Amino acid sequence: MQTLTTLILSWHEIGAHGAQYLVDALLCNTTLNTLDLYNNQIGALAAQHLGDALRNNTTLTILDLGYNLTRGKQKLFV
Incomplete structure (x- = not known):
């Protein structure tokens, strides 16, 4: 059985809803280890x-949230 371990969604403007x-x-999720946003x-x-x-997700080890800054002084904290 094949499983998804890497998901690259960069430059798709998914926003908060997505x-x-x-x-x-x-x-x-129990298989994804890389998520590029x-x-x-x-x-x-x-x-x-x-x-x-x-x-609660111990599987994901790489998360890219680069260039997702909000306006003003807000920053992303994950």
Whole structure:
């Protein structure tokens, strides 16, 4: 059986709405070890939800959130 271990979604502008689908998937994921979300307009709130999902996900070891900064002084904390 083949399993998905790497998912590259860079430059797709998924935003907060799309990130929520990823959060739902990460909650039950047992195979994905690399997730590339570079430049997807993911804001601070969506990043926080990603971080919450990753607390219980021990499989994902590489997460790229580069160029997902929000406006102003907000930063992404995962």
